[in-house]
Amino acid sequence: MAPTLIGSARQIVCSHCEHPLTVDADSIPTDSMPAPNSTLACLHCGKRFMPSDFENASALPADVVTVTTIDPRQLSRGELVAVTWEDQQHVKRLVGLPGDTVSLDPASDDRPRILINGQRVEDLLAPTQSPRVDVSSDLMRWHSLALPSSWLRSTSNHWSSKNALDIRESEWIVYRHQDPHNAGRDGPVLDDYPMNTSVRRKLSPVDRLWLDASFRSDFALNVQVAFWTPEGHRLHESHLPASSSGFTTLTACVWDAAASENQPVSANLPIAIRIAGDTETSDTETSEVTIEGLSVSRSVEYRLNRHHDRSRYPFTLSENECFVLGDNVPISVDSRTVGPIHLRSIQGTCHPLALTE
Ligand SMILES: [Zn+2]
CATH class of the missing domain: 2.10.109.10 (Umud Fragment, subunit A)
Structure with a gap:
């Protein structure tokens, strides 16, 4: 369930980054009362919201x-x-x-x-x-560590391999977190809350993260997800069946990952994902692997x-x-x-x- 119960709320989509945001009805700024809510900002990109941003917001019922x-x-x-x-x-x-x-x-x-x-x-x-609290589903925050890359980042919503054979010894794709409170510069994931955008407080780094993704592939995949924690790197491994007709979903969290040093992760690059080298042989050189819906969330700390x-x-x-x-x-x-x-x-x-x- 959502991390907090809320009363009547409004849902908007940020006009700058298109990230959806749920805002408690009491926190919405109005023309007659912009303060003290002038700090209401997009959790994802930091854009300050104005009363006009809520004109077309859809109303959500209170939680019961x-x-x-x-x-x-x-x-x-x-x-x-x-x-x-x-x-x-x-x-x-x-x-x-x-x-x-x-x-x-x-x-x-x-x-x-x-x-x-x-x-x-x-x-x-x-x-x-x-x-869990949503952190990011922004595809542009994911980067291949190899140049040239055998992965292709779509401008819409997915990564795909140009050639499945290339990725059997594959490169990592890493998540680079951008701090909306620091002009989008690289930084650790913070314990920010969608419902608390107008609360002034000290934020602290979090290190218990989750990754959700969907895969489509003509052949079975071994998927590795590396996590950074202050206590050391951790590696989540899973075997996904071939799913050429549809997507197979994967949820990986830091607690289901085993200690594993020398992974390509750090405080600002807290998650990395790749297809492991022992993936079963593909029949053809044109087989494609597609990763969709890469989404990072965090535990409440x-x-x-x-x-x-x-x-x-x-x-x-x-x-x-x-x-x-x-x-x-x-x-x-x-x-x-x-x-x-x-x-x-x-x-x-x-x-x-x-x-x-
Ligand atoms: Zn935004």
Whole structure:
């Protein structure tokens, strides 16, 4: 599901980079009230939005969830729960269970990462319960590392090989991240949020990424995806069947990748992809491989913000307590602010309700 629940919203397409963006209806600038929303900008290219950008925006309904009551002692880590404090209901993610120790990563900066029993929250939830945030689906951010390249980047939406035999010992295609907050210069992926474009805050680099792509090929492919992390390079390998009549999709994430040094990735080039050398022999020299829909997303990474009190950490949750966090890390009010939650404050688990138009 989306990383945050939102009320009524508007969807627009950036007139500069054509990236789709969902904006909370309350954040949209108006002619009579341009401030304080003058910082509302495209997450992808940094273009500042004006009231006129929203004239043709389509309206989206508010998210709706259903709540299933459950004995709080049967809850699992990572579930979305309905929880009450100060007479208000909230939807939060359950990350700390009774008996867990909550601490802060001593190696992190002034927005320290939150650890549960010594592990990063996002690593504890991964990969099945990790919420994802879109980073980029811009084909122009992908570059072949070889010159001349045996890959051809289409001006529309895909990469293809000129000759499948060429790519059996193939070159890497790397994702080069461009920071919209720094005039599009190369930079690491930051923990920016589509819904928070008007929130002034410190951004931090993220290193738990996902790649989605679709492949069409006359022959079976071994696909390698390399990821950069501060702890070292990681390599995801998968075998895709021949699919000349349609596309086969691939989802790769850093947690399903094994440690592997000397990959062509770095903080600013965090993902690379190639067809591995042991791909099965193609029958003809004219066989084509096409890669479509290259899309980068990131995990939600859980940190304290600068205004949070860090003096209470570390602490251990009692047998009646849990620790809940919101996926909208910059602005969520959760256990970072109100402390541990008593289990009796949890009404049940939340499930997003699919809405039809
Ligand atoms: Zn844009």
